[in-house]
Amino acid sequence: MASFKSASQESAAKRIGSFLAKLVKHQIFIPIAALLILVIFNLIADPSFFAISLDQNSLGNPVFSGYLITILDNASELVILAIGMTLVTAASGGQDISVGSAIAISGSVMLRVLCGTNSRPEVLQAPIIVAFLVCCVVAMLFGAFNGTLVAIFKIQPMVATLILFTAGRSVAAWINKNELPIISDASFGYYGNFIPGIPIPTPIFIAVACMILIALVLKFTNLGLYTQSVGINANSSRLNGIDPALIKFITFVILGLCVAVAGFIKVSRFSTINYSVIAKDIEMDAILAVALGGNALNGGKFNMGASILGAYVIQFLTTTLYKFNVVSSALPAYKAVVVIILVVLSAPIVRDKITETWKKLAPVKIAKEAS
Amino acid sequence: MKKYLALVLALCMVFALCACGQKAAPEASKDATAASVEPAAELIKVGIINNDPNESGYRTANDKDMKATFTKESGYEASFAYSLKNDEQIAAAQKFIQDEVDYLLISAAGTSGWDSVLKDAQAAGIRVILFDRTIDADESLYEASIVSDMALEGKTAVDWLASQNLETYNVIHIQGVMGSSAQIGRTGALDEMVAANDKWKLVTQQTAEWNAETAQQIVQAVIDSGKEFNVIYAENDDMAKGAVAALDKANISHGVGKDVIVIGFDCNKWALEELLAGNWNYDGQCNPFQAAYIDTIIKDLEKGTAPAKKVVIMQEKGFDASTITQEDVDKYGI
Numbered sequence: 263m264a265s266f267k268s269a270s271q272e273s274a275a276k277r278i279g280s281f282l283a284k285l286v287k288h289q290i291f292i293p294i295a296a297l298l299i300l301v302i303f304n305l306i307a308d309p310s311f312f313a314i315s316l317d318q319n320s321l322g323n324p325v326f327s328g329y330l331i332t333i334l335d336n337a338s339e340l341v342i343l344a345i346g347m348t349l350v351t352a353a354s355g356g357q358d359i360s361v362g363s364a365i366a367i368s369g370s371v372m373l374r375v376l377c378g379t380n381s382r383p384e385v386l387q388a389p390i391i392v393a394f395l396v397c398c399v400v401a402m403l404f405g406a407f408n409g410t411l412v413a414i415f416k417i418q419p420m421v422a423t424l425i426l427f428t429a430g431r432s433v434a435a436w437i438n439k440n441e442l443p444i445i446s447d448a449s450f451g452y453y454g455n456f457i458p459g460i461p462i463p464t465p466i467f468i469a470v471a472c473m474i475l476i477a478l479v480l481k482f483t484n485l486g487l488y489t490q491s492v493g494i495n496a497n498s499s500r501l502n503g504i505d506p507a508l509i510k511f512i513t514f515v516i517l518g519l520c521v522a523v524a525g526f527i528k529v530s531r532f533s534t535i536n537y538s539v540i541a542k543d544i545e546m547d548a549i550l551a552v553a554l555g556g557n558a559l560n561g562g563k564f565n566m567g568a569s570i571l572g573a574y575v576i577q578f579l580t581t582t583l584y585k586f587n588v589v590s591s592a593l594p595a596y597k598a599v600v601v602i603i604l605v606v607l608s609a610p611i612v613r614d615k616i617t618e619t620w621k622k623l624a625p626v627k628i629a630k631e632a633s
Numbered sequence: 634m635k636k637y638l639a640l641v642l643a644l645c646m647v648f649a650l651c652a653c654g655q656k657a658a659p660e661a662s663k664d665a666t667a668a669s670v671e672p673a674a675e676l677i678k679v680g681i682i683n684n685d686p687n688e689s690g691y692r693t694a695n696d697k698d699m700k701a702t703f704t705k706e707s708g709y710e711a712s713f714a715y716s717l718k719n720d721e722q723i724a725a726a727q728k729f730i731q732d733e734v735d736y737l738l739i740s741a742a743g744t745s746g747w748d749s750v751l752k753d754a755q756a757a758g759i760r761v762i763l764f765d766r767t768i769d770a771d772e773s774l775y776e777a778s779i780v781s782d783m784a785l786e787g788k789t790a791v792d793w794l795a796s797q798n799l800e801t802y803n804v805i806h807i808q809g810v811m812g813s814s815a816q817i818g819r820t821g822a823l824d825e826m827v828a829a830n831d832k833w834k835l836v837t838q839q840t841a842e843w844n845a846e847t848a849q850q851i852v853q854a855v856i857d858s859g860k861e862f863n864v865i866y867a868e869n870d871d872m873a874k875g876a877v878a879a880l881d882k883a884n885i886s887h888g889v890g891k892d893v894i895v896i897g898f899d900c901n902k903w904a905l906e907e908l909l910a911g912n913w914n915y916d917g918q919c920n921p922f923q924a925a926y927i928d929t930i931i932k933d934l935e936k937g938t939a940p941a942k943k944v945v946i947m948q949e950k951g952f953d954a955s956t957i958t959q960e961d962v963d964k965y966g967i
Contacts, residue, residue: 310859320881327883329857336850435687442690444903455882532845532878536871538688539844584854590840591811 283617289556292608293571300578324461337577338465339524342472344551344573346517348564353489353513354412355561356419357549361521363430365541368401368525370434373443381441398522405518413510435537445533454530465527493561547576556608676710679736680729685717690901694967695921702924719743726750730757740765764923772943777930779923779945783818789951790917791822802833807848807867808840819868836862841872848875856883864894870904873897888912889954902966908954920947
């Protein structure tokens with residue numbers, strides 16, 4: 263191995279080869295490549311795909327519209343969840359499958375606080391910020407519940423979160439006494455749609471704010487380092503003075519916070535809730551985003567940027583499929599095929615193989631050009 | 634040390650068992666007294682097996698209607714069991730048979746697997762009435778089945794749409810969960826019309842799985858592509874709402890006398906209010922109020938007359954925004 267490396271430094275051709283190999287091997291390569299393939303595919307099929315126009319909505323406010331805006335807008339919740347899911351995956355080596363149900367609960371709590379006892383209030387019964395804070399606390403409590411099961415009772419994360427996955431939507435319905443509250447105050451809808459006068463959908467701002475926040479946290483705290491070391495080897499991290507249980511617990515609480523924000527956007531989009539379908543199957547998409555980002559699903563090292571890109575790839579794919587009007591009964595099959603390809607490509611074994619082929623091919627190609 | 638620990642744990646278990654035993658005992662005696670009091674009232678005992686009321690607004694309305702009809706005042710002693718799973722429902726049915734109910738009312742989660750339990754019921758002299766959903770079992774095993782005809786609901790809506798005499802019909806069709814009876818019935822009617830008529834075209838046909846947000850994304854994708862459309866046919870109210878949100882965002886007018894006709898199903902109260910305000914055009918009813926039908930059948934059976942038809946199809950309305958009244962909203966909104 264060492265001799266091979268020193269040999270590669272000798273010739274320029276081999277250096278380029280190893281650069282390409284490194285690029286392929288880099289974790290963020292797969293989501294970027296997937297995004298590029300989708301972009302090129304859409305550009306060829308319909309060059310107007312990326313056109314953005316400034317229109318007015320029915321209230322006369324300016325709004326940007328176009329596929330790109332739609333994708334960025336609709337991916338927001340998934341991006342926010344992917345952030346939390348990446349941390350949970352890295353620290354605990356498992357996934358939280360209860361985020362969809364937890365969104366139903368947090369959304370329900372939010373509406374309950376805003377509506378009070380009447381399910382269709384004329385005026386809001388509490389300021390939105392208060393409702394949001396209550397919803398954050400509740401979602402973090404449920405996150406803490408999952409975290410306790412995983413960190414202290416050492417239950418497999420998928421099994422531990424199965425409890426909330428099963429019960430969550432009933433709990434959500436129970437919080438609002440089985441009624442479907444509708445909020446008529448327009449200002450509540452701003453957070454899931456547009457703030458009057460600002461043409462960019464609000465969820466995009468919220469998602470960007472979450473990204474900046476997590477970037478700052480990872481940069482200025484040890485959270486990233488600690489979660490990765492706990493995920494790689496819990497015992498040796500304990501010997502080094504990190505409490506694995508505490509770190510796992512914290513990641514679940516952070517995911518709870520992400521759930522609260524995503525739930526807020528979800529209920530704000532329509533100013534109402536439907537317990538059985540809100541954020542349905544979003545947990546699978548969130549896990550997929552982490553997997554597409556090339557993160558090991560059994561814990562350890564992670565790349566936050568790659569997960570976030572993975573989330574955008576999933577929404578890009580969904581919108582592309584809608585655009586091409588795929589027959590609805592075949593839609594899951596199309597999605598499955600693309601997902602299989604992406605996940606197989608991001609598997610370390612395949613990537614190593616690709617890296618090797620690059621290394622072998624590149625010198626040959628350049629040698630040919632020279633002659 | 635380990636032995637002590639084992640001893641302590643064993644003691645804990647014994648205490649826990651004792652605690653369970655003590656708790657269980659008074660409950661059992663309470664049940665016994667309850668059972669000895671009830672028969673004196675000579676009520677008709679009905680066991681009602683339903684889907685989870687949280688499933689949808691339809692189910693909530695259905696459950697409320699059942700509870701309001703089968704009361705002590707109207708001569709019934711009703712017990713309820715809820716589950717979205719077939720095997721749990723069958724277990725509940727077996728329990729009701731053991732409890733010797735007079736009637737078993739079932740809204741089955743799945744269509745198969747009911748034969749043996751229905752035979753048990755027949756052997757025990759318990760009469761079975763199916764509501765809302767049919768099952769694959771011999772007709773002799775139940776007295777009546779009260780159902781909605783989803784295909785007819787679809788046809789009523791499509792016929793109404795045809796009566797609007799548009800020059801062309803460019804329809805965005807948003808489907809429910811594929812394979813559900815509501816989806817099959819409501820899709821079938823529209824598909825037939827589109828196949829038979831050149832004026833009718835499907836701009837897109839996608840499933841939003843009853844989800845408002847997915848419906849919004851589908852309609853948004855059509856708007857972004859710049860295709861022309863003038864009808865939205867959504868197979869339930871939630872999805873129609875999602876579609877309308879996309880229209881509002883793009884400043885496309887909808888409703889009575891506007892650019893796009895909006896059709897929904899299920900008659901949620903808020904949806905009928907949209908109709909009343911003229912924002913939507915049509916809403917097809919899926920009648921959740923089977924209790925009155927069942928009540929009549931049971932009263933007849935008690936007198937000794939069997940229902941004329943095994944399969945009773947409920948009357949279902951379709952509401953047009955130009956003729957709907959506040960009374961309709963209050964009466965039929967769920």
